[in-house]
Amino acid sequence: xxxxxxxxxxxxxxxxxxxFCRLLTRPASPAAAPATMELxxxxxxxxxxxVNRWSLTxxxxxxxxxxxxxxRFFELRQxxxxxxxxxxxxxxxxxxxSDLAAYESQVLxxxxxxxxxxxxxxxxxxxxxxxxxxRWNKRLRQAVLAxxxxxxxxxxxxxxxxxxxLSVLAAGVGVVVGFAALRYGFGKPEDDQPPAFAFGFFTxxxxxxxxxxxxxxxxTPAGRAAASRWLGVRDWLRGHDQFASLPPAAVAVWxxxxxYGAAVGVTRLASAVLDLEMGDKRLVWSSFxxxxxxxxxxxPRFWPRYGRPLPHLLLRAAAYLLAGGLILRLFGxxxxxxxxxxxxxxLGAYVLIRSLLDLAFTREITGEVLWRESWKSKKQSDDSYVxxxxxxxxxxxxxxxxxxxxxxxxxxxxxxDGDTVTITVRPWSRRxxxxxxxxxxxxxEIVDTVTEEETGxxxxxxMPAVATPLFSDETVAQVVGRAVVSAPLPLGLQYNAADTxxxxxxxxxxxxxxxxxxxxxxxRGAEVPGGAFVAGDRAAFRRGETTYVVTLMGEGxxxxxxxxxxxxxxR
Amino acid sequence: MTTVTAVAGGxxxxxxxxxxxxxxxxxxxxxxxxxxxxxxxxxxxxxxKRRYDLIPNLVETVRGYAAHERGTLDAVVAARGNAMSAAxxxxxxSRAVAEGELTSALGRLFAVAEAYPQLKANENFxxxxxxxxxxxxxxxxxxxxxxxxxxSYNNAVQTVPTNIVAALTGFRAREFYQAAGDERGPVRVxx
Numbered sequence: 001x002x003x004x005x006x007x008x009x010x011x012x013x014x015x016x017x018x019x020f021c022r023l024l025t026r027p028a029s030p031a032a033a034p035a036t037m038e039l040x041x042x043x044x045x046x047x048x049x050x051v052n053r054w055s056l057t058x059x060x061x062x063x064x065x066x067x068x069x070x071x072r073f074f075e076l077r078q079x080x081x082x083x084x085x086x087x088x089x090x091x092x093x094x095x096x097x098s099d100l101a102a103y104e105s106q107v108l109x110x111x112x113x114x115x116x117x118x119x120x121x122x123x124x125x126x127x128x129x130x131x132x133x134x135r136w137n138k139r140l141r142q143a144v145l146a147x148x149x150x151x152x153x154x155x156x157x158x159x160x161x162x163x164x165x166l167s168v169l170a171a172g173v174g175v176v177v178g179f180a181a182l183r184y185g186f187g188k189p190e191d192d193q194p195p196a197f198a199f200g201f202f203t204x205x206x207x208x209x210x211x212x213x214x215x216x217x218x219x220t221p222a223g224r225a226a227a228s229r230w231l232g233v234r235d236w237l238r239g240h241d242q243f244a245s246l247p248p249a250a251v252a253v254w255x256x257x258x259x260y261g262a263a264v265g266v267t268r269l270a271s272a273v274l275d276l277e278m279g280d281k282r283l284v285w286s287s288f289x290x291x292x293x294x295x296x297x298x299x300p301r302f303w304p305r306y307g308r309p310l311p312h313l314l315l316r317a318a319a320y321l322l323a324g325g326l327i328l329r330l331f332g333x334x335x336x337x338x339x340x341x342x343x344x345x346x347l348g349a350y351v352l353i354r355s356l357l358d359l360a361f362t363r364e365i366t367g368e369v370l371w372r373e374s375w376k377s378k379k380q381s382d383d384s385y386v387x388x389x390x391x392x393x394x395x396x397x398x399x400x401x402x403x404x405x406x407x408x409x410x411x412x413x414x415x416x417d418g419d420t421v422t423i424t425v426r427p428w429s430r431r432x433x434x435x436x437x438x439x440x441x442x443x444x445e446i447v448d449t450v451t452e453e454e455t456g457x458x459x460x461x462x463m464p465a466v467a468t469p470l471f472s473d474e475t476v477a478q479v480v481g482r483a484v485v486s487a488p489l490p491l492g493l494q495y496n497a498a499d500t501x502x503x504x505x506x507x508x509x510x511x512x513x514x515x516x517x518x519x520x521x522x523x524r525g526a527e528v529p530g531g532a533f534v535a536g537d538r539a540a541f542r543r544g545e546t547t548y549v550v551t552l553m554g555e556g557x558x559x560x561x562x563x564x565x566x567x568x569x570x571r
Numbered sequence: 572m573t574t575v576t577a578v579a580g581g582x583x584x585x586x587x588x589x590x591x592x593x594x595x596x597x598x599x600x601x602x603x604x605x606x607x608x609x610x611x612x613x614x615x616x617x618x619x620k621r622r623y624d625l626i627p628n629l630v631e632t633v634r635g636y637a638a639h640e641r642g643t644l645d646a647v648v649a650a651r652g653n654a655m656s657a658a659x660x661x662x663x664x665s666r667a668v669a670e671g672e673l674t675s676a677l678g679r680l681f682a683v684a685e686a687y688p689q690l691k692a693n694e695n696f697x698x699x700x701x702x703x704x705x706x707x708x709x710x711x712x713x714x715x716x717x718x719x720x721x722x723s724y725n726n727a728v729q730t731v732p733t734n735i736v737a738a739l740t741g742f743r744a745r746e747f748y749q750a751a752g753d754e755r756g757p758v759r760v761x762x
Contacts, residue, residue, distance in 0.1 A: 037614050086747060238606045240716060241723045257712065 007180035008276030010173045014207055017169060025157045026053040027390045028219040032231030035239060039230055039256060042268055043067065044263035045103055045144045046153060051234060051264045052229040054154055054217040056141050059263055062274040064107045065125075067259035071095060073108055076122065076249045083247035087292075088125075090118040103143040107276070109137070112525060116287045122248060124292060126279025128371050130419035131276050145217060153223035157215040163482045174204030204419070234264035244268040273425045281371045286395040289370035290520060297393040299405045305351070305429045307375065307389050307406020313355040313429060320348030360430040366422045366438070366517050367396035369415055375406065392432060394423060407432045416440075420521035436512070439521020440538075463517055466489030470507060470548060471495075479559035479566045480504045480552070492548075497555070507550045515547040522549055532567040536560070539567045572593075580683040597736040605723040608745065611717035612663070615748060617712045619658065619670060625706065626651045626677075629699045633680060636690035640683050643676075663748040675704070718747050 042050070044063035049056050069076050075089045088111055089428035097108060104201050113119045148154035158166075178200020185193030185460070237243050243261055248270045251258045261267040262274070279285075286295050298377035300306040305313060324344030369392060376389040392407040392415070405425055407415075412435040415421055445565035476484050476495045483498035484505070495505040510518045519542055525535025532541035536562055537552040550567065552559055559566070630644050650673040657669035681700070684690050691697070724743045728737040737743075 034611065037713065210739075237609075239610070240719050241604075242719045255712075255714070 002493060003180035003183040007177045010176040011203065011207075014166075014169050014173045016164060017417050018211060019164065021158065021162055022215065023161070025215070028156070028224050028227075029053060030219070030224045030231065032226040032235050034232055035235040036229075036232045037236050037257075039225065039260060042151075042153070042181075042230070042384060043104070043147075043227060043521070044256075044259045044477050045101075045140075046151070047153060047230050047260060047263040047400075049144060049148055049217070050223060051230050054157075054219055054223070056144060057265075058137075058267055058275075058277060059271065059287055060144055061107060061137065061140055061276040062271055063263035064104055065111075065274060065276070066251050066262050066270065068104060068108055068111075069248075070255040070259050073097070074111060076251055078247055078249035083269060084123055084251070085121040086248050086273065088120050088122055090115055101143065101147055103140045103147075104290075106136070106140055106143065109536075110276075114287075114524075116290060116292060116524060118527075119292070121285055122273060122287035122399055123294050124287075125273070126275050127249065127277065128279055128281070128284065128436050130278055137277065137303065147536060147559065148217070151222075152220055154217045155220055158213075159220040163212045164510075167208040170204050170207035170211060173207060174200040179205040199395075202310040204363070209401075223385075227472045229261075230264060233260060234266060237261045237264065237266045242401075242434050246270055255487050268564050281373065281393075282504060284370040284393065284395075286370055288395045288520070289397040293400060295372060295393075295399075296366045297374075297392075297394045298401070299391050300403060300430065301375075307408075307431050308429055309408070309431065310355060310359055310429075312349060313358075317348045317352035317355060317439075320344050320486045323349060328476060335494075340383050356427050358426040361427070362433065363422050363427055364422060365394060365396045366420070367394040368521075369393070369417050369419045369421055370395050370402070371404070372407070372415060372417055392423075394421065403430065405430050405432050407435065411435055412437075420517050422517070437457070471505075475566065475569050476505050478560075479562040495556075502555065503553045505559075506551045506553055508551070509546050510549075511546045515545065518549060521545040522547070524566075528564045528567060530568060533563070534564050534567065541570065543570070578658040592661040594656075594736055597733050600726055601724075601733065601737055601740070602744050604720070604727050605742065608717070608720040611713070612748075612761075613704060615710065615717050616658070618706055618713050619654070622673075622706050622710065622715050623651055623697060625656055626736065627675075629680070629696075629703065631682060632675045632693065632696045632699060633690060636687050636693070637650045640701050643679050647676040647680050667748055676744060714748050718749075721745055721747050 001444055018344070023287075039555035044067045045056075048060040048063055052059070066076075068074065069088075072091055073094045074091055075090055076086050076313070078086045090377075092113065093525055097105065102107065109118060110125065114124060127136065145154065145542050169472065174403075175464075178196045180197040181194045181270040181362045182196035185196065189533050237257070237260070243266055245259075246254065246258060246267055248258075248267060250270070254261075258267060258270060263269050264388075265271070269367050282297055284295055284297055285292055308316075323345070324341045327337055327344065364389040370389070372392040373391050374387040375391045377385040377387040380382070380386045386409075388409050390407040390409065391404040393402060405423065406429070415435060415437055418440075419437050422438055424434035424561060470493075473484050473486055473495065474484075480495075482504075484495040486495050488494075489506075492506065492508040494503050495507075496503050499550075509515075519540065520537065521534075522534050522540035525533050525538075527533055528539075537557050539550045541548055548570065550563070552563065608676060624712070633640070634644060649668075651673055654666075654669040654673045657666045661669075727733045728742050728744050
């Protein structure tokens, strides 16, 4: 018995040490220095970390955006009284972006990537995909923390030494627990003895994992001094009543003060307008057609026909007809059974006819994917579910309202928000039966290789044969910095590394309607002489009725700075 | 009857308490706004004094290369003296006039400096010019903060019901610090 008590005491001791460590490493709450309007050298994102007791909030990204506006990378314009109508206009001659911190570049890239003709509504900067939003914000947080640590303003809350110490202690506790389990089993039959080693190891694993878990950041002496100074700035700004109600466009007057105000949390209105996290799925911005507009989206959930496959609808119609027929046959003599039976028969006939019409009259719609989310899923194992039907909201430019379609996972689950797609639909059941991606979305951070699934089903008669390649192998080699060999594809050419055979550059060409749609979808990023557009690893330009899209892939992305030059070499 | 009187008395007491609480809160708000305006003015003052301190060095540096530009140099010194005199108790409006004259005189001085390549190449002159430029920026922001504080204060003093408390307790609307002279002039575009 004493062994169990000792084991429990050992675990208790470890918990006590851990609690002490947590207590000891709590981020400081520095006292504010006297109120001042003197700004320091730290960026607004770092200031946000410092004044929020070494935890990062959404203020970091928002204040960075305002700071970039204050530094004239872009302009914020508010056309009327409503700050929600503020638009971001990229500067024609922005300052050099080489000095920007990683997180500042990240915010700037998002704005540049989303802009259409250099303009993007401020409320269109939100994300439509939770995973993408989380990834983007995590990357930003990591970049801010890295800079804060490099500047000596912040450090890990649980240091590596402390973590090692807790692990060593946990090992000791594990030994004690294992020994207690061993002793507890003495005198018992062998098959009834507790697995002493397993007990010990389990205890060690749990405690050391708990000890190594990240608890965020904490202060440093330099960080405390800076935080104190910035809290003084916060008090100064807070003292000005008007500051709380300044809209984002006021950055034109207040310059970096507004950005720092957002960082320290005193710009209530500007912070309410700015949002770089998840957006509202029912009111989504669309740039389809070349101009930004808001589309109200409805997500049907309760109508039984929505998203259902044809066999399911036919089965339902048959069930109605059968039930109606049976009731009529068995209880036809009774008046009060006749009415529901006739109703069921009518319903069955209606569902049958509409389903067949739905099958006969499919429609083809081209538009921008506004939102995609899981709708129906089935249980695969104890704790995992597999989505078999998605909601897919598509803006075809015909109005400011739309209803989401049912997209079966089997038809295409790879489509993402912002992509331009051509969908073949059954209008009555609102089910998508075929989907073709004709342009990748602006929010796509990493340009994926265009797959056979996406391109193969496009009508090849609409595609021009690439009789003469636009770029010679030598020209492409200069861009990617290594020898390449071109290989024809159904929609263009792929330039592969001569030594490894890995794809470096993909040149796609589309004409007809898909060409027009692809051109619309790729008119983003910076416009270069000759009417071409370059955004990230992708460039697009027109020659006559044909749209050419050049995509750098894999190691070929190293040639990104030379992409405008490559486009200019098109012959 | 006694109960009715007690209830009425209670209501009157409650109303009195509410009125006193509102008066106190309003008064405190006015005091807070006035203090904020004073603090903002102090920031303007700090930056303006910083500019006065930079000018003698600047004048001496220019004199070393362009001693015969006496008229311009004397104008700067005189404008600085006027501005410093205006700083002794004058209100924002008259002070803005004096500061505007000083800004104009400095502008002429820098225009003169353009004609002296050796002066422009002088490190000390360049540093002073940069420092002065930074100070001018700070003055502009400080003025913005001051005017913002004054606007909040004046709004409180002039709107109902705060104006009643303000009138009873001696709070009066205050002047803005407006840019004068060249700073307010139209932007000139040269082709």
